[in-house]
Amino acid sequence: MNFVIRRIAFYLVAFLVAATVNFALPRLMPGNPIDVMFAQQNSTLTPEARDALIATFGFASGPLHLQFLDYMKSVFTGDLGYSIRFYPQKVNQVLAYALPWTLLLAGTATLLAFCVGSIIGTFAAWRRGGMFDAVVTPVSLALQATPAVVIALTALFIFGVALKWLPTGYAFAPALDPAWSWEFFGSVALHGLMPICSLMVVFVGGYLVTMRNNMIGQLGEDHVTMGLAKGLSDRRVQLNYAARNALLPSVTSLGLTLGAILGGSLVTEVVFNYPGLGQTLYIGIVTRDYPLIQGQLLIMTFATLLANLAVDLLYVFLDPRLRKA
Amino acid sequence: MFETLKVFLRNKKALIGLIIVLLYVAVAIFGPLLLNLDPMQRVGRPHQPPNPEELLGTTRMGRDVFAQLIYGTRTSLAVGFFAGIIIVLIGTVLGIAAGYFGGWIDEIVTFFTNVVLVIPQLPLLLVIAAFMGQTNPAVIAIIIGMTSWAWGARVTRSQTLTLRNREYILASELIGERPTRMIFVELLPNLLSIIGFNFIGSVTYTIITQATLEFLGLGNPMSVSWGTMLYHAQNASAISVGAWWEVLVPAVAVAGIGVGLSLLNFGVDEISNPRLRTLGTVAAAIKAQKKIDQQRLAEVKP
Numbered sequence: 245m246n247f248v249i250r251r252i253a254f255y256l257v258a259f260l261v262a263a264t265v266n267f268a269l270p271r272l273m274p275g276n277p278i279d280v281m282f283a284q285q286n287s288t289l290t291p292e293a294r295d296a297l298i299a300t301f302g303f304a305s306g307p308l309h310l311q312f313l314d315y316m317k318s319v320f321t322g323d324l325g326y327s328i329r330f331y332p333q334k335v336n337q338v339l340a341y342a343l344p345w346t347l348l349l350a351g352t353a354t355l356l357a358f359c360v361g362s363i364i365g366t367f368a369a370w371r372r373g374g375m376f377d378a379v380v381t382p383v384s385l386a387l388q389a390t391p392a393v394v395i396a397l398t399a400l401f402i403f404g405v406a407l408k409w410l411p412t413g414y415a416f417a418p419a420l421d422p423a424w425s426w427e428f429f430g431s432v433a434l435h436g437l438m439p440i441c442s443l444m445v446v447f448v449g450g451y452l453v454t455m456r457n458n459m460i461g462q463l464g465e466d467h468v469t470m471g472l473a474k475g476l477s478d479r480r481v482q483l484n485y486a487a488r489n490a491l492l493p494s495v496t497s498l499g500l501t502l503g504a505i506l507g508g509s510l511v512t513e514v515v516f517n518y519p520g521l522g523q524t525l526y527i528g529i530v531t532r533d534y535p536l537i538q539g540q541l542l543i544m545t546f547a548t549l550l551a552n553l554a555v556d557l558l559y560v561f562l563d564p565r566l567r568k569a
Numbered sequence: 570m571f572e573t574l575k576v577f578l579r580n581k582k583a584l585i586g587l588i589i590v591l592l593y594v595a596v597a598i599f600g601p602l603l604l605n606l607d608p609m610q611r612v613g614r615p616h617q618p619p620n621p622e623e624l625l626g627t628t629r630m631g632r633d634v635f636a637q638l639i640y641g642t643r644t645s646l647a648v649g650f651f652a653g654i655i656i657v658l659i660g661t662v663l664g665i666a667a668g669y670f671g672g673w674i675d676e677i678v679t680f681f682t683n684v685v686l687v688i689p690q691l692p693l694l695l696v697i698a699a700f701m702g703q704t705n706p707a708v709i710a711i712i713i714g715m716t717s718w719a720w721g722a723r724v725t726r727s728q729t730l731t732l733r734n735r736e737y738i739l740a741s742e743l744i745g746e747r748p749t750r751m752i753f754v755e756l757l758p759n760l761l762s763i764i765g766f767n768f769i770g771s772v773t774y775t776i777i778t779q780a781t782l783e784f785l786g787l788g789n790p791m792s793v794s795w796g797t798m799l800y801h802a803q804n805a806s807a808i809s810v811g812a813w814w815e816v817l818v819p820a821v822a823v824a825g826i827g828v829g830l831s832l833l834n835f836g837v838d839e840i841s842n843p844r845l846r847t848l849g850t851v852a853a854a855i856k857a858q859k860k861i862d863q864q865r866l867a868e869v870k871p
Contacts (some may be wrong), residue, residue, distance in 0.1 A: 389827030391777040394820040507691025544692045
């Protein structure tokens with residue numbers, strides 16, 4: 245229990261650091277981001293109109309420490325200000341619409357990549373040096389080193405444009421209205437298939453190689469030799485003796501790769517025109533919508549920390565030693 | 570030194586990786602000198618498919634994709650290596666300081682390392698780059714370098730900690746060696762494999778990240794790199810109009826260097842951790858022995 249409380253305290257501080265960075269960045273940059281931003285919108289604003297707009301969007305003036313307190317208050321009450329591109333919507337509303345799509349995309353892809361990678365990694369390690377290992381390991385190394393952009397663009401070209409098997413954009417057919425109907429879910433699944441699969445392909449290699457290498461380490465341990473000497477079946481030694489222990493470092497790496505997965509999901513969404521956080525962030529970047537961009541960083545940090553906490557809890561479940569401490 | 574190189578070259582993965590990386594480095598250094606063609610120059614009609622004149626076709630702006638690829642290789646590799654050096658410098662200094670001196674230095678460094686590790690990298694980079702405006706490759710290298718050192722610092726620290734408890738370190742401490750000599754003569758040589766591992770991994774990460782940032786439109790569109798090539802291709806809707814060469818060429822280039830570097834890294838890992846070796850040579854030796862045995866049996870029988 246102590247362990248969990250310590251972790252929560254750590255994540256809270258980490259979130260504070262991220263929020264502080266977010267606060268400091270626009271103030272450290274050369275030039276005035278507000279000018280850049282409004283220059284993009286239109287250049288014919290009168291100074292009075294500009295001041296009024298600045299006030300509306302919540303760019304506070306005044307002493308720095310008071311600004312900081314105001315900012316922290318608004319962050320912890322979940323008020324991220326107004327979006328400029330989607331005015332008069334607030335940043336929260338824009339993000340709240342996009343978040344579920346990203347969770348669907350990144351969550352499904354992570355789960356698939358972790359399970360498939362760990363299972364294949366276990367078998368590759370069991371027969372290391374064999375045909376299966378000789379093919380699977382280099383291929384997953386290659387996949388691991390290929391950027392999400394490349395895989396997404398290639399998939400889009402092959403399955404979307406050349407073969408025309410799958411839709412090339414959006415989360416569901418534009419003619420449909422979101423509803424609890426089979427037709428709608430079918431459309432969501434069809435549109436999600438290619439982004440999810442290409443995101444999964446990006447990350448499956450990493451989990452596979454991690455699991456394989458941990459597993460090889462475990463197979464040299466005494467308890468595995470003892471299991472074999474007792475005459476237990478291969479399957480039992482492989483799964484209950486070696487794989488269970490080898491899974492622990494994999495779970496840690498699952499927590500640490502979550503940030504990378506969100507990043508990969510950003511890019512994949514842009515390529516497939518998928519209406520998640522990544523697509524929204526892209527629009528924010530193109531139109532220099534700073535409140536939106538900053539809100540993204542906060543919400544993504546929050547999501548990553550939450551997921552890391554979930555991984556910690558999973559760790560307590562997997563590793564009995566932590567339960568006693 | 571020669572022996573290490575021999576062990577290294579005997580590892581098939583490391584050898585293939587090394588060949589790929591050297592090929593890229595050669596293109597980056599000598600390619601632009603041999604080519605003698607400005608990559609931003611209009612050479613033909615827009616979106617020409619690959620032909621004898623334009624080996625890899627032209628972009629929508631009528632620029633030569635092959636020339637862009639060669640110059641882009643130079644930019645992308647330079648950014649990768651530059652950021653790799655920054656990452657390794659920061660990570661190694663912090664890691665050794667935390668692991669060797671311990672105490673409050675360790676507490677602070679470890680805390681910040683852990684914080685940086687859990688904040689999602691790409692969104693953070695995007696925010697920084699967005700506030701910088703359209704950033705040059707050198708600036709991209711610096712911001713990637715400044716935000717990506719945490720993993721290296723963590724690994725270096727834990728390795729320094731294990732070294733610190735070895736007897737030879739204790740012995741040199743009892744002789745009364747100064748901390749600078751301890752670090753540079755006793756510790757650093759034993760950390761070289763970790764530092765090399767960190768460097769190769771960081772270069773891979775930087776090249777991928779730079780391509781991603783530029784693809785999202787945060788780079789300087791007037792610079793030539795694999796990322797800006799992808800950005801222009803995406804803006805020209807190259808995929809939907811069927812100009813696959815404009816997208817595929819930079820994509821394959823990024824994937825290729827990634828594969829080369831990670832094979833190299835995996836090979837280094839196998840060499841420093843013998844357990845991971847697949848024992849291909851042993852299997853081959855056993856096979857050869859069996860063949861000889863069978864031949865002898867065949868000779869004896871009749």
